[in-house]
Amino acid sequence: MTKRKTDSTHKENLDAIEAHLAGTLKPVTAPNDIVQRLRARIQMPSRREIALRLTDWRRLFFVFGGVMSGLLVLVTIVRMFYYLSGRKDTM
DSSP: OOHHHHHHHHHHHHHHHHHHHHHHOOOOOOOHHHHHHHHHHOOOOOHHHHHHHHHOHHHHHHHHHHHHHHHHHHHHHHHHHHHHHHOOOOO
């Protein structure tokens, strides 16, 4: 079989499975109390609060420094593994 034929048969099989599942699975709604508790726990900050966070240059400095330090450690570890795995004993 060519690639086109296998792709089309796979797509037909997937379509058949999706149609079968769409007919057998029924949508379920979450209870309202769970939704309300989640909405109370997950809150988007206001635009003003986001702007204040971005203008706080000290926090941004520490976040940027932390990311750069993490990347430096990651690069160092990768270089160490590359050096150790690339070593060949020719004695």
